[in-house]
Amino acid sequence: MACAVALLTAGCSADVTETGPQITARPDGVSIGIPVQVTVDGLPAGDQVRIWARTYDRQGQLWESSGEFVTDGVGQVDVSTAASTGGTYTGVDPHGLFWSMRLPDQKQAPYPLMDADDVVVLLGVDRAGATVARTTLRRVVREPSGRVLPVAEAGLVGDLYLPPGAGVWPGVLLLGGAEGGRPDPAYAALLASEGYVVFGLAYFGVPGLPDTLNRIPLEYGLTAARWLAERPEVAGDRVGLVGTAKGAEYALVLASTEPSRFAAVVAHVPSDLVWPGNGTTGTQMSSWTRAGADVPFLRASPARGASSADPSHPVRSADAYERAVAAASRWRLAVARIPVEQITAPVLFTSGDADGVWPSTTQAQRALESITKAGNPYGSALLDFPGAGHLVGGVPDLPTTRTAIPNGPVTIDAGGDPATTAAAVRDTFSATVELLRKAMPRGRG
Incomplete structure (x- = not known):
């Protein structure tokens, strides 16, 4: 898991800019039992985008999910309230990007899925086939001082x-x-x-x-x-x-x-x-x-x-x-x-x-x-x-x-x-x- 976390973190920081499209996930670094909000800003109104999520399981296998969205009148997507029209889930579901992650068909899921480490999720948004913003979200499973x-x-x-x-x-x-x-x-x-x-x-x-x-x-x-x-x-x-x-x-x-x-x-x-x-x-x-x-x-x-x-x-x-x-x-x-x-x-x-x-x-x-x-x-x-x-x-x-x-x-x-x-x-x-x-x-x- 430590290597997987490092890969996710290293892969995202260089792609995030303070201007233009941004994806935000919060609250970061809190218990996985607490709901999170994922939003995308800085895009044209009525734009079609793909929002995706990736994480690793305890065997180092990559899980992925995605949703297809249309930005609202101010160029924003709030995954908590916007309906996905395609990808790994459809409809309005604030948790859809997390539960709908999947492995390639030929892979086997380990049991249990995760160790007691934090779950680090890489989130991104694609527009016209290119990734325009990324961020990471850390979801705490075990309290650090536990x-x-x-x-x-x-x-x-x-x-x-x-x-x-x-x-x-x-x-x-x-x-x-x-x-x-x-x-x-x-x-x-x-x-x-x-x-x-x-x-x-x-x-x-x-x-x-x-x-x-x-x-x-x-x-x-x-x-x-x-x-x-x-x-x-x-x-x-x-x-x-x-x-x-x-x-x-x-x-x-x-x-x-x-x-x-x-x-x-x-x-x-x-x-x-x-x-x-x-x-x-x-x-x-x-x-x-x-x-x-x-x-x-x-x-x-x-x-x-x-x-x-x-x-x-x-x-x-x-x-x-x-x-x-x-x-x-x-x-x-x-x-x-x-x-x-x-x-x-x-x-x-x-x-x-x-x-x-x-x-x-x-x-x-x-x-x-x-x-x-x-x-x-x-x-x-x-x-x-x-x-x-x-x-x-x-x-x-x-x-x-x-x-x-x-x-x-x-x-x-x-x-x-x-x-x-x-x-x-x-x-x-x-x-x-x-x-x-x-x-x-x-x-x-």
């Missing part, structure tokens, strides 16, 4: 993200999904910048932990929550819990098992049922164990097309989960159900009804219904986004155009409309921070 501490103690593996300064803050345990490894560092750093000590916990797929998502002990996650609460930087004895996809499933099982440990739970695209892990033996087994015994699970149906293992044809696996539920007896569904009504904290569920990985909307609705029927008084809620896909949780204003997710020998279709998914990410991030602020004890910086 710290990241690798964790390898008490049998735990992960990273501890600390807000700037010395003090105590609420703690948040962050769990990634079936991709394994350490959770998204950009999401962890951004949550920490909001005033939380974030423990990004790996639970498989790194040295010292299981290779595959099979029979992960619940005790491991509960130990992580206890370890986090006992840190000197953490206020209070209850922590927040944020999980995505399989990490949301894990989060709901953890919070149902030891409710007193958690003050708030955020479950992005969750499941209300325990599903099998993703081992390579072909034998389905539980993702989780409790006291050494398998947590009961519902057997999954095979996804149509999964046997082809052709990365150019992503598989929609959500249908397989739906078929498995439809074929299961009431007893099997009851045994595999996560008892979310035992959670003694507010739960925020987020989902997209075009989720191609699994039916997160239906699963989240069933979970919320269980909580509601039990009379849970803690203010649990569901944010569901019609037309959005699987990737509705995480860092706002990153590209949502690549919906194919590598998963072992196959590629899974995350589903959803990129613009709708991008809007959902912005809403879920705001809602996540709002829930944590309401539920968590405030620290002192």
